[in-house]
Amino acid sequence: MTEMMRTSSRHDDEIHWVPLAAEHLPHFGDILLDSVPAHLHPYLVDAQPQYTQQLRRVLMSPTTHPRHRLRALVTGSDRLAAFVDIRVSATAPETGFLSLLVVFREFRGRGLASSLFRHIAREFAEMRALGLDVFADNQPAIRLYDSLGFHRTSTQQWLTRTIPTPPAGDPPVRASLTGSAEAQHARDELAAVGSVRLDPAQTGAGADLRLVGDRVIQTFDIPTFMDTDLLSAVAAVHGGPRTALLITDDPMPPDAPDIHRINTSHRMCLSDLTDLRT
Numbered sequence: 001m002t003e004m005m006r007t008s009s010r011h012d013d014e015i016h017w018v019p020l021a022a023e024h025l026p027h028f029g030d031i032l033l034d035s036v037p038a039h040l041h042p043y044l045v046d047a048q049p050q051y052t053q054q055l056r057r058v059l060m061s062p063t064t065h066p067r068h069r070l071r072a073l074v075t076g077s078d079r080l081a082a083f084v085d086i087r088v089s090a091t092a093p094e095t096g097f098l099s100l101l102v103v104f105r106e107f108r109g110r111g112l113a114s115s116l117f118r119h120i121a122r123e124f125a126e127m128r129a130l131g132l133d134v135f136a137d138n139q140p141a142i143r144l145y146d147s148l149g150f151h152r153t154s155t156q157q158w159l160t161r162t163i164p165t166p167p168a169g170d171p172p173v174r175a176s177l178t179g180s181a182e183a184q185h186a187r188d189e190l191a192a193v194g195s196v197r198l199d200p201a202q203t204g205a206g207a208d209l210r211l212v213g214d215r216v217i218q219t220f221d222i223p224t225f226m227d228t229d230l231l232s233a234v235a236a237v238h239g240g241p242r243t244a245l246l247i248t249d250d251p252m253p254p255d256a257p258d259i260h261r262i263n264t265s266h267r268m269c270l271s272d273l274t275d276l277r278t
Contacts, residue, residue, distance in 0.1 A: 048194030
């Protein structure tokens, strides 16, 4: 479905809702970096330099990335005004997740973000619920989501700790990590897309990890976040990430050392998109 709406901008362009295309990507520039505070850039996949390359891969091979729904608002002169990255579950297509929403600076303040949600609801008729994450200090976005009927379902703490350098000599690298083809492949993939998931077979510890950029190892549970030997081993093998990240709604142990909270985010959900389709 393609819809159009008039804007009141000085350009007097018509804004079109379209699938994101490769020709839109050169317009990105530093917009993703501009959308979040600088101190959070190392921890966000979409703030990595390789993110637009990853979008290009999704556009070129949609069957390889079936969960992505990339859509954009573009002007009559094909300039990118806003875009969204929506993810759908392979097992539950009626549930969507808004992975990213960006309105370009010169088009902000015109109600485009609100319009994006209506376009999403109308195009994806099979989608009955939509979730998203928003930083707790992003009050303009929270007000928008509240006005559209979203409600908070949980709150997550963004926690970091410094990964210590292994002592001199052989680092405590688990057997499955030492000089492995998986390690080289992960480094190559990281250089290409900005993040890569390391599954338990690669870490040798039953731990699921994610490399984000060249500085951060994201963990997904408290025991892994506190496993200094494992994190030091992964950092040594993968070229020196020195910060561990955990996004969690679980309480940390009271005696956990050297933990820093860099932000808080809310998971929000709109369980019925009917009103957005009217």
